[in-house]
Amino acid sequence: MNSVYKKAGVDIEAGYKSINLIKKYIEKTNNLGVLSHIGGFNAMFEISKSYKNPVLISSADGIGTKLKIAFIMDKHDTVGIDCVAMCVNDIICSGAKPIFFLDYIAIGKNEPEKIAEIVKGISNGCLESYCSLVGGETAEMPGFYKENEYDIAGFSVGVIEKDNIIDGSKLKSGDVLIGISSSGIHSNGFSLIRKIFNINDNTTKEKISLYSDELSMPISEELLKPTKIYIKSMLEVIKCVEVKGISHITGGGFVENIPRMLTNDLRAVVDKKTFLITPIFRMIENIGKITEEEMFNVFNMGIGMVFAVSKIDADKAIEVLQNMGEKAYLIGEIKNGEKGIDIF
Numbered sequence: 001m002n003s004v005y006k007k008a009g010v011d012i013e014a015g016y017k018s019i020n021l022i023k024k025y026i027e028k029t030n031n032l033g034v035l036s037h038i039g040g041f042n043a044m045f046e047i048s049k050s051y052k053n054p055v056l057i058s059s060a061d062g063i064g065t066k067l068k069i070a071f072i073m074d075k076h077d078t079v080g081i082d083c084v085a086m087c088v089n090d091i092i093c094s095g096a097k098p099i100f101f102l103d104y105i106a107i108g109k110n111e112p113e114k115i116a117e118i119v120k121g122i123s124n125g126c127l128e129s130y131c132s133l134v135g136g137e138t139a140e141m142p143g144f145y146k147e148n149e150y151d152i153a154g155f156s157v158g159v160i161e162k163d164n165i166i167d168g169s170k171l172k173s174g175d176v177l178i179g180i181s182s183s184g185i186h187s188n189g190f191s192l193i194r195k196i197f198n199i200n201d202n203t204t205k206e207k208i209s210l211y212s213d214e215l216s217m218p219i220s221e222e223l224l225k226p227t228k229i230y231i232k233s234m235l236e237v238i239k240c241v242e243v244k245g246i247s248h249i250t251g252g253g254f255v256e257n258i259p260r261m262l263t264n265d266l267r268a269v270v271d272k273k274t275f276l277i278t279p280i281f282r283m284i285e286n287i288g289k290i291t292e293e294e295m296f297n298v299f300n301m302g303i304g305m306v307f308a309v310s311k312i313d314a315d316k317a318i319e320v321l322q323n324m325g326e327k328a329y330l331i332g333e334i335k336n337g338e339k340g341i342d343i344f
Contacts, residue, residue: 014140028127029131054160055161055165058091062083067150078226096165099159103136108147129229171266177270192284208223214283242310243307270342275329
């Protein structure tokens with residue numbers, strides 16, 4: 001159909017095709033709580049009656065300019081994982097289990113196969129985090145985004161028994177900090193990374209596909225590694241030991257995020273020699289001539305999730321994580337003092 005709307009840049013038929021292509025990825029994530037189906041005006045989810053006093057925990061986020069790398073490489077099947085991870089990793093910081101997720105995709109031109117690749121990644125992220133993809137929106141916005149560009153945002157809701165909320169109130173001096181390794185850069189600091197590696201609209205696929213001996217892979221592959229999702233690991237730890245505080249090491253690195261789980265009279269002390277700072281961060285530091293202090297203020301430096309337990313529970317917590325295939329380290333402790341962090 002040669003409609004006026006299509007001439008204006010919006011292809012309704014492509015929208016219908018996108019929905020048909022993504023249905024299978026959405027339906028894979030459905031669980032017993034889902035009461036609605038794709039195509040309705042809203043999504044319905046029933047909270048399990050096993051909760052006596054359920055509290056809903058929510059988070060919304062996107063993945064920022066990491067998408068620029070995906071555009072250059074024409075690789076769209078993992079950015080959806082990033083979007084889910086950025087939301088659900090925040091939800092677990094209260095101890096809550098994610099239950100559903102919604103996405104928003106804004107795109108210059110609706111290419112159904114590209115939309116399907118993005119949603120495939122979102123679906124995979126939801127499967128990794130126990131939550132259902134219950135709905136979303138794809139907005140075709142010609143003239144606002146370039147034809148080959150898009151943005152993604154996500155919104156997730158989790159649930160927890162009110163008495164089980166983790167809010168840092170039980171933390172005390174002498175508790176210890178355990179860090180779980182990241183998969184790489186995750187989804188923060190890419191405006192700085194693109195500046196350091198001189199990645200712009202004129203950058204070619206070949207330029208960032210060059211193999212790096214330092215990274216043991218092409219630079220583009222390292223940059224596009226999806227953000228690790230910590231839901232299964234953290235829920236297992238919470239089940240086995242008393243977790244008193246949790247920090248997702250996202251934008252703002254160690255310096256901003258670890259103090260977010262502390263009360264005003266406690267201070268975190270981190271020993272950077274206790275864990276492996278992965279090669280990509282040393283490369284960024286050296287090429288960009290960035291101080292290590294600023295690196296810890298921007299990036300996760302190889303640790304994507306930090307939580308606090310009593311010293312007596314540390315070995316058990318690390319054992320649980322190692323049994324789940326995670327690399328976990330005792331990276332520091334909590335001390336009395338002004339709220340903040342010392343890294344030495």
